[in-house]
Amino acid sequence: xxxxxxxxxxxxxxxxxxxxxxxxxxxxxxxxxxxxxxxxxxxxxxxxxxxxxxxxxxxxxxxxxxxxxxxxxxxxxxxxxxxxxxxxxxxxxxxxxxxxxxxxxxxxxxxxxxxxxxxxxxxxxxxxxxxxxxxxxxxxxxxxxxxxxxxxxxxxxxxxxxxxxxxxxxxxxxxxxxxxxxxxxxxxxxxxxxxxxxxxxxxxxxxxxxxxxxxxxxxxxxxxxxxxxxxxxxxxxxxxxxxxxxxxxxxxxxxxxxxxxxxxxxxxxxxxxxxxxxxxxxxxxxxxxxxxxxxxxxxxxxxxxxxxxxxxxxxxxxxxxxxxxxxxxxxxxxxxxxxxxxxxxxxxxxxxxxxxxxxxxxxxxxxxxxxxxxxxxxxxxxxxxxxxxxxxxxxxxxxxxxxxxxxxxxxxxxxxxxxxxxxxxxxxxxxxxxxxxxxxxxxxxxxxxxxxxxxxxxxxxxxxxxxxxxxxxxxxxxxxxxxxxxxxxxxxxxxxxxxxxxxxxxxxxxxxxxxxxxxxxxxxxxxxxxxxxxxxxxxxxxxxxxxxxxxxxxxxxxxxxxxxxxxxxxxxxxxxxxxxxxxxxxxxxxxxxxxxxxxxxxxxxxxxxxxxxxxxxxxxxxxxxxxxxxxxxxxxxxxxxxxxxxxxxxxxxxxxxxxxxxxxxxxxxxxxxxxxxxxxxxxxxxxxxxxxxxxxxxxxxxxxxxxxxxxxxxxxxxxxxxxxxxx
Amino acid sequence: xxxxxxxxxxxxxxxxxxxxxxxxxxxxxxxxxxxxxxxxxxxxxxxxxxxxxxxxxxxxxxxxxxxxxxxxxxxxxxxxxxxxxxxxxxxxxxxxxxxxxxxxxxxxxxxxxxxxxxxxxxxxxxxxxxxxxxxxxxxxxxxxxxxxxx
Numbered sequence: 001x002x003x004x005x006x007x008x009x010x011x012x013x014x015x016x017x018x019x020x021x022x023x024x025x026x027x028x029x030x031x032x033x034x035x036x037x038x039x040x041x042x043x044x045x046x047x048x049x050x051x052x053x054x055x056x057x058x059x060x061x062x063x064x065x066x067x068x069x070x071x072x073x074x075x076x077x078x079x080x081x082x083x084x085x086x087x088x089x090x091x092x093x094x095x096x097x098x099x100x101x102x103x104x105x106x107x108x109x110x111x112x113x114x115x116x117x118x119x120x121x122x123x124x125x126x127x128x129x130x131x132x133x134x135x136x137x138x139x140x141x142x143x144x145x146x147x148x149x150x151x152x153x154x155x156x157x158x159x160x161x162x163x164x165x166x167x168x169x170x171x172x173x174x175x176x177x178x179x180x181x182x183x184x185x186x187x188x189x190x191x192x193x194x195x196x197x198x199x200x201x202x203x204x205x206x207x208x209x210x211x212x213x214x215x216x217x218x219x220x221x222x223x224x225x226x227x228x229x230x231x232x233x234x235x236x237x238x239x240x241x242x243x244x245x246x247x248x249x250x251x252x253x254x255x256x257x258x259x260x261x262x263x264x265x266x267x268x269x270x271x272x273x274x275x276x277x278x279x280x281x282x283x284x285x286x287x288x289x290x291x292x293x294x295x296x297x298x299x300x301x302x303x304x305x306x307x308x309x310x311x312x313x314x315x316x317x318x319x320x321x322x323x324x325x326x327x328x329x330x331x332x333x334x335x336x337x338x339x340x341x342x343x344x345x346x347x348x349x350x351x352x353x354x355x356x357x358x359x360x361x362x363x364x365x366x367x368x369x370x371x372x373x374x375x376x377x378x379x380x381x382x383x384x385x386x387x388x389x390x391x392x393x394x395x396x397x398x399x400x401x402x403x404x405x406x407x408x409x410x411x412x413x414x415x416x417x418x419x420x421x422x423x424x425x426x427x428x429x430x431x432x433x434x435x436x437x438x439x440x441x442x443x444x445x446x447x448x449x450x451x452x453x454x455x456x457x458x459x460x461x462x463x464x465x466x467x468x469x470x471x472x473x474x475x476x477x478x479x480x481x482x483x484x485x486x487x488x489x490x491x492x493x494x495x496x497x498x499x500x501x502x503x504x505x506x507x508x509x510x511x512x513x514x515x516x517x518x519x520x521x522x523x524x525x526x527x528x529x530x531x532x533x534x535x536x537x538x539x540x541x542x543x544x545x546x547x548x549x550x551x552x553x554x555x556x557x558x559x560x561x562x563x564x565x566x567x568x569x570x571x572x573x574x575x576x577x578x579x580x581x582x583x584x585x586x587x588x589x590x591x592x593x594x595x596x597x598x599x600x601x602x603x604x605x606x607x608x609x610x611x612x613x614x615x616x617x618x619x620x621x622x623x624x625x626x627x628x629x630x631x632x633x634x635x636x637x638x639x640x641x642x643x644x645x646x647x648x649x650x651x652x653x654x655x656x657x658x659x660x661x662x663x664x665x666x667x668x669x670x671x672x673x674x675x676x677x678x679x680x681x682x683x684x685x686x687x688x689x690x691x692x693x694x695x696x697x698x699x700x701x702x703x704x705x706x707x708x709x710x711x712x713x714x715x716x717x718x719x720x721x722x723x724x725x726x727x
Numbered sequence: 728x729x730x731x732x733x734x735x736x737x738x739x740x741x742x743x744x745x746x747x748x749x750x751x752x753x754x755x756x757x758x759x760x761x762x763x764x765x766x767x768x769x770x771x772x773x774x775x776x777x778x779x780x781x782x783x784x785x786x787x788x789x790x791x792x793x794x795x796x797x798x799x800x801x802x803x804x805x806x807x808x809x810x811x812x813x814x815x816x817x818x819x820x821x822x823x824x825x826x827x828x829x830x831x832x833x834x835x836x837x838x839x840x841x842x843x844x845x846x847x848x849x850x851x852x853x854x855x856x857x858x859x860x861x862x863x864x865x866x867x868x869x870x871x872x873x874x875x876x877x
Contacts, residue, residue: 077822211820278741349822636860672850
């Protein structure tokens with residue numbers, strides 16, 4: 001740790017008044033925070049200072065020895081309220097059965113260790129908290145031991161901590177009995193951490209802390225928050241951003257039973273407030289808002305895809321250039337071009353977006369499933385004209401996100417706050433399913449053009465690749481920070497820095513200006529790049545008459561994680577010795593995302609003209625697995641999510657209007673067309689790497705490669721419902 | 728208007744056209760029942776009306792008459808507890824938002840079918856969407872709950 005005292009984080013009773021204090025789930029947690037911790041985004045931030053974290057910002061031990069873990073990540077289904085608690089509990093030597101988890105308020109002490117802001121994303125929760133959270137647990141354990149030693153008047157070396165108690169020759173004390181004293185002690189600088197072989201909690205299939213309350217209805221989501229005097233608000237706005245309101249029928253809205261007020265709160269947004277959500281929605285619809293014509297009136301995804309294709313024929317920005325791909329392509333004996341089309345996709349989390357605001361002119365309270373609570377707080381403060389410290393953010397459970405709640409502009413929080421600023425009374429802004437779908441922030445539409453040159457033995461000679469697609473991070477301050485020299489890695493990741501050994505390999509990128517808001521979507525650029533790479537690799541294997549496993553292994557020499565995954569997957573499936581049942585075929589794909597490597601084999605048939613996935617074998621290399629069963633659920637779920645995103649779903653825009661609204665226009669995989677998924681992990685004690693997202697990318701190409709076995713057709717237009725019809 | 732819900736008769740003020748879902752959630756503050764789509768496409772809002780699983784988002788409250796509504800808050804019986812235990816044991820919930828609707832349908836399934844097959848389960852659960860993709864664990868949990876009740 002640093003010798004600079006300003007970066008020390010020590011809590012003592014004397015410091016109490018000067019320290020930060022926050023109320024967490026009914027607890028009052030106090031701790032000191034160094035001002036140097038208050039950094040902005042990592043891209044612009046200096047190297048992270050070494051920090052000591054006040055353990056009691058993360059751990060609250062009650063007198064009855066029950067323990068509350070304060071979780072600084074959003075629980076949106078990925079299991080952080082359990083797995084993050086496991087990291088601390090492993091070192092704390094506490095009784096796991098006494099633990100509960102609550103979501104952290106906004107405070108710099110809860111910042112992401114790499115990004116300098118409080119956030120959940122990039123499949124980084126366990127990776128970025130691995131050292132921090134174990135040290136927090138170990139620090140608290142050592143403080144508890146020291147407090148007990150002082151009480152007993154013996155050296156700390158004679159004290160041992162186990163299962164929520166400290167023991168010595170003098171007897172036994174519960175953590176709860178010494179916690180107050182422990183919190184007054186200075187933090188140990190380098191508490192010893194366990195070796196993996198001694199883990200008792202990490203690597204174990206502990207049950208999710210939130211499972212029961214999510215099965216009995218007691219879990220509280222943003223949608224469930226009720227505050228006194230609150231009304232419900234639905235907002236009318238133009239279909240894609242920009243339309244100014246021309247006319248509306250306020251009388252009709254007010255005539256709806258239960259409607260309380262109609263508030264126009266910007267040039268293009270008007271809300272109906274009511275005693276219940278249905279009245280607000282009915283009133284909003286009764287407004288019959290007409291919008292002035294604007295530049296987006298003729299917006300059309302069909303036209304945009306045509307534009308993309310033309311742009312791909314022009315020069316883009318070079319993202320990677322190995323060997324001499326263009327020249328070698330021209331010299332190749334056989335040349336072919338593959339063009340891939342990917343649509344916009346909506347995240348469609350089960351809980352439609354909503355935000356509850358209590359604003360009184362001086363302070364504000366916000367409730368939602370906040371994925372980027374610092375950004376949400378600061379943006380809300382700006383909208384409301386308040387100082388950030390006067391905005392209190394409460395993070396509830398989130399009914400899914402898939403990237404949508406990490407809104408780079410805090411769009412739905414802004415919408416609720418803009419309304420609250422005018423209305424000045426407690427309200428919950430609720431989006432209907434259709435509002436949620438129409439609100440934008442889609443996975444960007446993207447087009448790939450790949451020129452492949454083969455030599456006289458049909459082996460790869462040149463790979464010349466151009467990606468045309470809308471921005472992920474642009475249109476926001478993230479874009480200003482993350483897009484360098486026009487290059488946006490989130491558009492090309494998964495094609496660039498490929499683990500495959502290519503001699504002549506070139507990647508160009510073109511990002512046209514978009515009038516639609518776009519955003520990361522579970523696994524971001526990998527949602528399309530893995531598809532192109534893994535279907536093309538399969539195609540090249542086929543053309544060179546090489547087994548797809550062998551072909552990949554040959555190109556992945558020197559990549560131990562990839563080779564380990566392939567070897568285990570081959571063993572798991574019996575590839576090469578066993579075959580798919582009659583009428584079905586197996587397809588293989590492997591992809592690295594968020595530093596994890598995932599291989600999948602999909603068993604597929606064609607039913608009613610669409611691929612049907614019967615089962616999937618999945619092997620993951622993601623370092624130390626913290627909770628194997630919860631980790632498996634991320635891969636099982638990622639696979640189902642990935643199938644939905646390529647089977648029939650797309651967001652299309654015609655005459656400036658989004659054509660889809662509810663699930664019937666965006667079919668989702670249901671139980672009857674969900675596969676059985678078998679998951680294995682490559683054993684490892686490396687620092688954990690991502691798992692929330694990396695399960696998604698390989699499934700689509702694995703399916704497409706199986707479809708080729710069945711139909712001899714390469715699907716290049718997504719979703720499959722369209723691609724299957726391309727002659 | 729009065730409605731019978733979870734064993735009690737309660738007065739409500741919402742208009743008769745209001746879907747039962749919003750009466751339950753916004754007026755009676757029983758928030759275990761979820762809003763997912765508003766068009767009976769996702770199953771998140773499933774409650775029991777006279778024991779039958781029903782999409783409350785598309786059921787105007789005026790059609791209830793004397794029929795009794797049961798929400799998750801009113802479920803306190805052997806079958807429901809077996810389902811909830813199986814949900815925990817099989818690590819079913821991820822985000823959890825759709826799970827209450829699933830539990831309500833499973834409760835009705837297990838009342839009718841003591842030992843459902845995979846096919847029975849697929850047929851019963853086809854109206855439910857889970858974006859986290861917990862389907863295979865839901866299926867495993869249904870089998871466990873059925874066995875534990877046998």
